[in-house]
Amino acid sequence: MLDLKKIRADFPILKRQVNGKPLVYFDNAATSQTPQQVIDVIVDYYSNYNANIHRGVHTLSQEATDKYEAARHTIQKHFNAAHAHEIIYTSGTTHSINLVASGFSSLLQKGDEIIVSALEHHSNIVPWQMLCEKTGAILKVIPMNQDGELVMTEYDKLLNENTKLVFVNHISNALGTINPIEEIIEKAHQVGAAVLIDGAQACPHVKPDVQALDVDFYVASAHKMCGPTGVGMLYGKETWLNKLPPYQGGGEMIAEVSFTKTTYAGLPHKFEAGTPNICGGIAFGAAIDYMNAIGFDAIAKYEHELLEYATKALLEIEGLKIYGTAKNKTSVVSFNLEGIHPYDVGTILDKLGIAVRTGHHCAQPIMEYFKIPGTVRASFAFYNTKEEIDTLVSGVKKAKMMLS
Ligand code: C6P
Numbered sequence: 001m002l003d004l005k006k007i008r009a010d011f012p013i014l015k016r017q018v019n020g021k022p023l024v025y026f027d028n029a030a031t032s033q034t035p036q037q038v039i040d041v042i043v044d045y046y047s048n049y050n051a052n053i054h055r056g057v058h059t060l061s062q063e064a065t066d067k068y069e070a071a072r073h074t075i076q077k078h079f080n081a082a083h084a085h086e087i088i089y090t091s092g093t094t095h096s097i098n099l100v101a102s103g104f105s106s107l108l109q110k111g112d113e114i115i116v117s118a119l120e121h122h123s124n125i126v127p128w129q130m131l132c133e134k135t136g137a138i139l140k141v142i143p144m145n146q147d148g149e150l151v152m153t154e155y156d157k158l159l160n161e162n163t164k165l166v167f168v169n170h171i172s173n174a175l176g177t178i179n180p181i182e183e184i185i186e187k188a189h190q191v192g193a194a195v196l197i198d199g200a201q202a203c204p205h206v207k208p209d210v211q212a213l214d215v216d217f218y219v220a221s222a223h224k225m226c227g228p229t230g231v232g233m234l235y236g237k238e239t240w241l242n243k244l245p246p247y248q249g250g251g252e253m254i255a256e257v258s259f260t261k262t263t264y265a266g267l268p269h270k271f272e273a274g275t276p277n278i279c280g281g282i283a284f285g286a287a288i289d290y291m292n293a294i295g296f297d298a299i300a301k302y303e304h305e306l307l308e309y310a311t312k313a314l315l316e317i318e319g320l321k322i323y324g325t326a327k328n329k330t331s332v333v334s335f336n337l338e339g340i341h342p343y344d345v346g347t348i349l350d351k352l353g354i355a356v357r358t359g360h361h362c363a364q365p366i367m368e369y370f371k372i373p374g375t376v377r378a379s380f381a382f383y384n385t386k387e388e389i390d391t392l393v394s395g396v397k398k399a400k401m402m403l404s
Contacts, residue, residue: 002302007294007383010035014383021353024388029173029332029379030357031223032204034287038226041286045279053278054252054269068278071285072268078288079218080209081235085267088241089281092232093200094123096219097167099234099271100196101127103244104165110136112164115155115193118144118369119172119179122362124198128167137164144369148175148324152183163193170202174363174377175324176307176332178202185215194240200224204381205303205330207296210235222280227287231280234271241267248273299382303331306380306389313393317400323366323375331380334361337396340403342376348399349376354392 008014011033016023025033045067051060053068069084076084090096108114114128114137132139142155150168166188171178181197188195196217199208203220210218217240221232236244246253246264250273255263264270291299310333314320319338336342346358359374360367367374378392 002294002298002382004383004385008385010037010290011383012036012039018353018355019351024354024391026378026380026384026388026392027355027357028204028381028384029201029224029361029377031229032226032381033383034228035226035290037290038228038283038286041283042228042279045282050279052275064278067282068276071282074285074288075233078207078292079233079235080211082211083238086235086238086241088234088236088268088271089276090219090232090234091230091277092221092223093198093219096217096232096234097123097196097198098127099247100217100219100236100244101131102247105131105134106245107243108135108137108164111162112137113140113158113160113162114138115140115142115158115163115166115188117142117150117168117179118365119148119150119175119177120167120169120363120365121173121198121200122364124167124169125365128165142168144366147326148172148177148366149326150177150179152180155184156187159187159191159193161191163188163191166193166195167198168195169198169200170208171199171205171330172324172363172366173201173332174361174366174375175326175334176329176379177324177326178328178330180328181215182213185213189214201330201332204291205296205300207292216240222284222287225287226290227284228280231277231284233284238267241271246270246273250274294382302382303380306384306386307331307333309386310378310380310389310392313389314396317393317396319400320396323370323372332377333379334375334377336372336375337400337403340400342374344403345376345396345399348402349392349395352391352395352398354395356392
C-alpha cells in the first residue's frame, strides 16, 4: 500500500492551483513531476559544489566528480547492468537512440534490414530512417492490431538472416501497450540481430533488468521518472559499445590528441564528449533512489488500479472511445469523444485545472492507423488519486456538454 498523503506531500507542484482550480496532473507520460528530495539535490549541487568534473584537482571538482560517478553506479544498479561503464549519460532517450543509430551507420550495408514496430514514438523511427538513407538498409515494420498490440506472427515473418537490428519500445507512449520485449529480444538474437529497447515510457512504471532481458541497448530519460529534463541514459552491452565509433568529438572523450592522430578514451567517456549535465546526472541518481524507496512493485500495482478505475469510469460516458485496449497495458488512457476534436477537450480540461496531452503524441503512424487526428491522453503516476480521476471524468462530461 502506498502512503498517498505522504507521497503527495513530497511534490510541491501538486499544491498549486491552475485557472483557480487545484492542479490535476495527468500528463505524466510527457514528463513526470519532481519530488522535493530531487529538487533538494539540484539546489545542493548549485549551492555547494558546482564545478566541472574529471578535470580539476580542486575539492569542488572532486566532489562533483564523485557524486556524478556515484549516480552512474546508482543507474547501473537500478538497471542491473554488469558494469558502470556500460551506462552512458546522454541528454535523454532521443539522444541515446541517435547515438546508436549514428554508430551503426559504419556497421550496416546496403540490403541489411532493420525492424521497428508500428507503436514507435518518432524518436524511434526517424533516426532509423536517416540510417537507412545513409546505408541503403531497409526499414520493416511489425504491424499492430485494433487493440494496439503488436502482431507477433508478423514479426516472425519479418525476421531473417538479413535482419541486423530490431528497435521496439518497451511501452507505447500513445496507447500504453506493454510490448512482449522478452520474446522480441530472444527471436531477434536467434537470427543474430541486435536489439534496442526504448524504455522511455517503461522506466516510470517498472524496473528493467538488462542482463535478464539480455538486451543489447536500453534507453531512458530521467524526466519521465521524477528526475530533471535534459539527462538520460544509454545502456549498451560492453561488446557493442566497443564496436560503435564515438558519436561526437571533443573534450573528455579522448585518450590523446595531436594534429596527426587522436586516440579515444575507453568506456564510458568515449561517448561523453564535452561538459555534461552534471547536476542532471546526480539528480537522475536521486530520482532513481526516490522511486526505489517507494518500490516499483507497489507503484505498478497502484497504477494498475488507477488504470482500471479510470477506464471503467470513462467508458460510461456515451460516445467516448478508448484507443489502446491491449491486455497488457500501463496507466495511460488515450481517448476521444465522438465528433469532438481532442484539442478542444484538452483546452476545456485545462480551464478546470486538469493537465492532459492532446494530439498525435509524436506517434503519427498510430494515429494514421486509427484514422484520427490525435487523442486526449491521460497518463497516471503513483502520486495521482482516484479522486483526481473523478475530477477528470466530470471534466470530460462537461467538455462533452459544451462542445456537442
Ligand atoms: N514522449 C510523450 O509525451 P525524450 O524527449 O528524448 O526525453 O523522449 C523521447 C521519447 C522516446 N520514446 C518514447 C516512447 C517516448 O514516449 C518519448 C517521449 C513524450 O509521450 C514526449 S513527446
